[in-house]
Amino acid sequence: MKRFQGTNRNKVKLKVQIPPVRSVLGLLTLLFAVSWAQAQDMDTLPAGMTGSGMDAVEVSERPEVVLNSPEITNVMDVPSDDGGMILINWKSPEGDTKPDHYILELKGPDGLWQIATRTVLTAYQVTGLPNFVPFSFRVKAVYGNEFTVSDISEEVVAKDHWVKLGKLPVFIAIFLFVVILIAFLHAARSGVDLFVRRISGLTEVENAIGRATEMGKPVLYVPGSSSIEDVATLAALNILGEVARRTVHHDVKIICPNRDPIVYTIAREIVKETYASEGRPDAFDPDSVFFMVPDQFAYAAGVDGIMVREKPATIFLMGMFWAESLIMAETGASTGAVQIAGTDAVAQLPFFITACDYTLIGEELYAASAYLSREPLLLATLKSQDYGKLIFMIIMAVFTFLALLFGLDVVSLIQVR
Amino acid sequence: MKRKLALYIMFTMAVWGGISVFIGKQTVHNFDNLLRNKLLLIVGAFAIILGLGSLIFHHTQKIKRNARYWQYSYITLGALIITSFIGLFGGVRGEGGLPTFFGGTVLGTYQGNIYTFQDKNELKLFKADPSRYAREDIALMPLPQGVSEDLSRYEKSVLLREIQLRNTSLQLQNLEIPLMISPVSGEVVPFEDDFGVSIQNIYEGILVPCGSTMFAMLAFYMCSAAYRAFRMRNLHAGVLLVSAFIVMLGQIPLITAFIPGLHDFRQWILDVPNLASKRGIMIGVGLGMAATSFKIIFGIERAWLGGGEE
Known part of the structure; x- marks a missing residue:
């Protein structure tokens, strides 16, 4: 005789005498009946049911257990923070039965209890609370469909502090x-010679622009898809200055489409000033640096269009990129251009390494302007x-x-x- | 002098931004947010005017020069004019003076207590009577009484699952919802501007599908990139090929069921060599960011100003 413990707490007692196997139909009927009985949460199997191959089944009542309440041990404002955070610790209930999880609830000045979190831990840091507003807390220990509640904690206020x-x-x-x-x-000001290891991607910049001169084709410079707040964009703009300087020397056209209007303004100023500082202000084409479109994939489509139409000899993909990285890099590779890419987006690096000739990996992007300019302070x-x-x-x-x-x-x- | 002024402004803002990271006072943070977000928005608004000027200049030049595919420039400029007109005079959702909405009849507004519930990025609304149950009991009750009569069986199950398994709950809000008679079903429904030509509808109906199309092309580009990467030209490419092959096979349950340890080996590749190199790059990136920031703050790097001395 086997004993099964039911999921419901009602008293369930089943005794079924089952004859040997008669037919597959009988087995199917039994399966159907059992599943139906479970679905209906019924006490006994349907009358007249027959089955086979099973012993008598008895489901007994679950013994009554005493469920204890959790106890809040500590409620405090998180020290040295910028406010809005309260730390709550509690003790798990005593006894053998452990809760499935806890529900931490908080009550503000509106008097309504709200759920702060569900957790299996016995500590939680509530965030996003308004400062200097009193909150009290309670913890519910959940056991299946039942729960016990702790005492309500004292009121605590979250405060912001001067030093974090x-x-x-x-x-x-x-x-x-x-x-x-x-x-x-x-050391640099004192004239100490600072050795910097060779970065092949940056060494090739000169050759790549020279190739564009030989082919009589432009250089395409993409300063990433991000905004000016991104440090990678700043690094890309720093490199743009050095690339523009070399295009002036080699008398090559540079094309620089931009996604962000602020980045466009700065990029345009950089290229214009570079042409002026190299003594060729007349050679600057105001249409060479332009704002294209702020949408991510529209920008990718626009850059791809330039690659296909203008067939640049050299393509620079520098700065921050997301999913459009491979769309640009693969299109560039299909045009036969020499591609030098650089990004700090770890997820996009494999795409650039695969599709581009040279890739500046992470920190090399930030080293590029110093490497290219060879300025001692840089x-x-x-x-x-x-x-x-x-x-x-x-x-x-x-x-x-x-x-x-x-x-x-x-x-x-x-x-x- | 112009450059010096720019350097001084940049230095002050950068030092302020750096200090505010270590200060917890909300007033300091609020001022920092004002500088970062509000001022940047204003600067951005001016930059957009410059950007638009550049866009118009670029495409008019293309048309003038009869550059390759100059015809598309007409489409760009036409789209710019039309959408600007609709956006400026019709409002984002068709609420402006321009009669861009040609949908159903707007009835008025419904005001009352509404339960809002986020499901698959869709905000669902349910009528509810808050006096019939307390909010604290939602987590453990089978279903709030006041809500059940408005829900379908599917919605009930979704609601229960979300409340119990995920860390979400219903939000009780007092909302005003504009109502209209739908031109499609003839029923009273919450106001939607799906039937009008608003900037939002142009965005959702044209720009989003075009963007999705470009994104979908990524799959094909991945295939050609994978082919390029997996040609065993040298030892590195060979290692890449073998590890990628193992990682891909380890993702397939049918394969891992027959090759014991493959799934664990795949996970080891991802968790140990892959993660170690990723973290190495990220540490380098962090230091590179710091170095670039200091170069700019101390005025050592001036390329962003156009380069040169002041």
């Missing part, structure tokens, strides 16, 4: 970086970037060592809140 201590690791990192930067700037920033990375690697190695050998919680030391 959670940002201390960021402050230390910036401070270290500035110290290294100042040291290298000082090279100093590049060196500080490298040494910053070295310090990061040392910190990571030391922290990994400490965590593995001594079990130290190093993550909480450098965690930014």
Whole structure:
């Protein structure tokens, strides 16, 4: 005899004497009846039902259990933050039966209880609360279809503070970086020769523009799809100046379509000023740098159109790109142009590596303007970037060592809140 | 002098932006938001005028020069004029003075307590009587009484699933909803401007499908890029080919069922070598961003000003 425990709490008792197998039809009837019985949540199987191959089944009542309530142990405003956050800790209910999950609820001045979260943990940081408004909390422990409720906590207000201590690791990192930067700037001013490793993508810029001169075809420069707030766009604009300088030297036309109107304004000014500073203001074509369209895929279509119509000899894809990266890079590859791409978007890098001749990976994009201009002060920033990375690697190695050998919680030391 | 002024403004704003990251006071943040968002919006509005000027200049030049495919420039300029006219005088949703709405009859507004519920990016509205149940009980009740009579069986199940499994709940709001008689069904429905020529409808009806078409082309470009990548020209390409093959096979349940450990190996490729290189790039990117920012803040990099000395 087997014992099954029902999902419902009603008393269920079934005793069915089942004869041996008679037919497949009988088995199907049994299956249908059982599933129907479950669906109807019924106490007994339908009368007259027959089946086969089963022992008598008995489902007994679930024993009554006492469900305890959780207990709120701590409710406090998160210290040294920018406000709007309250931290709540609670103890799980005593006893053998553990809840499936908890529901944390909060009550504001409107007197209505609202659900803050559902969680299996026993702590939660409520965010987005208005500052200096009192809130009280309670926790529901949910056991299936039942629940128990904790006592209501005292009222707590969220406050904003002057100093955000959670940002201390960021402050230390910036401070270290500035110290290294100042040291290298000082070295550059003193005339120390700063060695920079060869970046093939940037070494090829000169050759690629020279190729455009030989072919009598323009250079297409795409300064990314992002806005001016993106640092990658700033890096792309810095490179644009150097590329424009070389196009002046080689007497090659540059085409620079833009997606963002602010980026367009700056790009136009950069190219115009470069032509002027190189003594060829007359050679600047005001139509060479233009605003195209703000829509992502319309921009991709427009750039593809230029690639197909103008057949540029060299294409630069620099800055921030999203899904349009491959659409542009593949179209450019199909026209036979030399393509040099650079982005810090990790997800787009494989596409550029596949479809372009040279790719500036991540930090190389930011190094490009210094590398191309060979200006000592710019090279100093590049060196500080490298040494910053070295310090990061040392910190990571030391922290990994400490965590593995001594079990130290190093993550909480450098965690930014 | 012009450049010096720009450098001073940039330096002040950058230092302010940096300091405000470490200050928690909301008043500081509000002022920072004002500078970043509101001022940038104003600058952006002026830049759009410049951008439009550039667009018009570019296409008129193409027409003048009889450049290749100059005919399309007429379409661009025509679309610019028409949409500008509709947008300026018809409003975003057809609420302007221009009679761009030619749909059903607008009846007036319904005001009352409405339960709004987000489902698959669609905001659903349900009439409800808040006095019949308390909001706190929604999570554990089978279904709120006041809502049930307005819902179909499917909607009930969706609602229950969302409330119980996901961290969402109904929002009780007092809304004013404009109503109209639908020209299609003749029923009273919430006001929709689907039957008018508004900027929103032009955007949703023309620009979004065109964008989707371009996005869909990505699949074909991926195929040709994959072919290019998977040609085993050197050792690196070979490693890429093998790892990509394993990752792709590991995604297919039918294959992983027959090759034990393949799924775990695929996950290891993604979690260990792939993630390690990604993080390496990201650390470099972070430092590069910091270096670029400092180059600009300290006035070492002046390419954004057009280069050169002040």
